[in-house]
Amino acid sequence: MQSTTRKPRLAAIEYIRGISMMGVIGIHIGSQYIMNPAANIHLVALLETVTRFSVPIFFFISAFGLFYNLNINEPFDFKSFTKRRLKTVLIPYLAWSLFYLLHDGLLYGVGFPDPLHLLSILFFGNAKYQLYFMVILLWFYLLMPLWIAIVRRLTMPKLAVLLALQIAFDYWSSFSTGFNLYVYSLPDSSLLKPFLMYRLNYWVLHYFFIFLLGGYLSVHSQQFMAFMKARLRGLTCFFFFTLGGLLTYYYEKIFFDGYTPMEAINTAHQLCPWGIMYTIAASLFFFAVFTYVKFPPALSQALHLLGKHSYFAYLAHPLFITYIGLMIQHKGLVMTAPLIIGFYWGALLLSLLAATACRRLGTAVPLLNKLTIGVYPKK
Template sequence: MMKKSAIEEIQALRGVAFLGVALQHVLGVFIHRPDLAKGDAVAYAALFILAKLAVPAFVFITGMVVFYNYYDQLDYPRFLRRRIGEILLPYLAWTVFYSFYAGPPPESAVAWARDLARNLLTGEGSYHLWFVVMIFQFYLFYPLFRWGFRSIGEGAARSGFGFFALMGLLGMGYLALTWLSYSVIPNVGEPLALSKAWQFFSDYRDRTFLFWFFYFILGGAAGLAVSRWRQWTTKVLWWNGALFAVLFIWVTRQLVAGITAGPAGVVVDVNIATSLRPSVFLYSVSVIVLAYGLAVRLRLSENPLNRFLHLLGRHSYGLYLAHALTLDLSARVIRPYLHNMTPTLAMTLTFIGCVAGALALTVLIGRMPKGEWLVGASPRRKVSADPVRTAGTSTSA
């Protein structure tokens, strides 16, 4: 299968998505401080919502790249072997690392092996590894998505009206699914709630691919008609920007309304703004379209911001795996000086340390022999001779 030249804006979008992940987790360090002031809590809530594009954007990118590269021809065994090497092997290595980094392992080797197996299956080796468990399911079941497109959605994806009709129908179904996830599943009563199978499903639904399918299919449809998608996202940039502002205010107000003050201080329940909530779903679609349109505008630019986002995008998987470590180290360095800093300065320095540290560590490991076993394969930068052509090569989240 002949390789296609890279879609330049994909790397910038990956970079933005990673920054969103890092920002969410940095906010997690500061948003639960006992001395948090109400004003700071509101500001952190707004930043948290801005960063919510991260996981939906990564799923969208995965769908777009995979469909573009592997829709016409698919050697599934080879496709899966490559994903195992690029995604699961680094995931295994970092799961083992985080299991030791979190504290001393159980005294029994059997207990340690049991805990490790559970962490590998559930993504609980560290708070961010659940995403790898979820995203790999899309690679595993990609032939089913491909078959569905060939049977039902191919013509729709390649025509303007059909695209919107298909996405509208799927969007309504997904909207209902997010309503079930947010309003029904957590409130199921006995005896179903006492079932171990139901508890497992309820607890781990956020890492089940079905609860993220819309973003993957949206990316797949865009991957089958990239030129049309580019044109549309830039055409609607202004009115979608206005829609984004409205949805941002709405979702932020929902999160701010859940802020409470008590003896333990100000409490921000970030679960109110889970991606598996109808309002956040609508917001996520708008922000993906907006971010993609802006990335298209930037794709041929050589300004420092674009180069930086491309650098992050090319190393996004390694950055994702490593950033929890560099965030913890950055927070430890900053902690003794918190009393001399404003919350904003402390958070900014922690964020910079997290991102810069993860980037340095990922690049360093990537240059080592077999470094891709720890941080995944980083695609080389390739510029298409024809900027209108549509393509993509890297599939890491």
């Protein structure tokens, strides 16, 4: 049986979950705004580029949390681990997938998919645009013995090699003309085509470095804490340097290469070299800030609430984006900058209110919390 030694709770992990959820909502609101041909490119950059750390940083904190109380030198109880993780991720994933398939089938009149199509949707995480993250996370969980074996042997030089491999792999997957032409040239009837088209939805290789970095730093948490405390200013500079690099890449594509904002954000994303470095910098920066910077009580409470309800808000926010968008469309309004900012805060606040209400209702009806966020009553 895998033994654990309980370490002090880290508020930084909870706070990072909250701001990451906010960033994901920003990305999805940006997808609405960018449909406006006259969209402000700077607001697009804020919504779609500054927020690009949001998804991969989840893998960092997930790995950090998994390894934090784990003794990697003892036998790993994979069965017990898998049982716990399937309850917290797989069941909510299936519940939310079926909810969105039923909801969207009724709303858009497309009906419920046939069994074969349903299996494909569930495998790739295509029931709604945010659910693919849970599919990748499940694959990370299923490969946990591999990650433990790698983390046991990791050193800083080996991490540097893995980073180089990550940059090379992501660049190939995202920007290889030959590979992408091959994928799109496959006939729609090809069984291989969806496995390659939706590779971002389940290939853990796209994010293996940030996950292993989280695991490695968690295992060496004492040294990591001391490093952050001593290098807070340097980590801040690193964060803004990489953010500047990613934004420069975005603006370069628009002003020098003639890209549209849509093309620019689909190039300057989290898998490009600057995006990978920005993710690493954001992971270290936010962890350090939320560990060693003292915030006013009101702000700390707000960060706590964001983190506590981030899981539900992440899963539910497309529902509110849909209905706010339909209301805007019904009124014939143009997606201007002020409107899209209000759109963002409306979707965020409604998601948090729904999360709070369901969490409270779930205390009386435990099945609700089990299905929506994988939280079970304490024994």
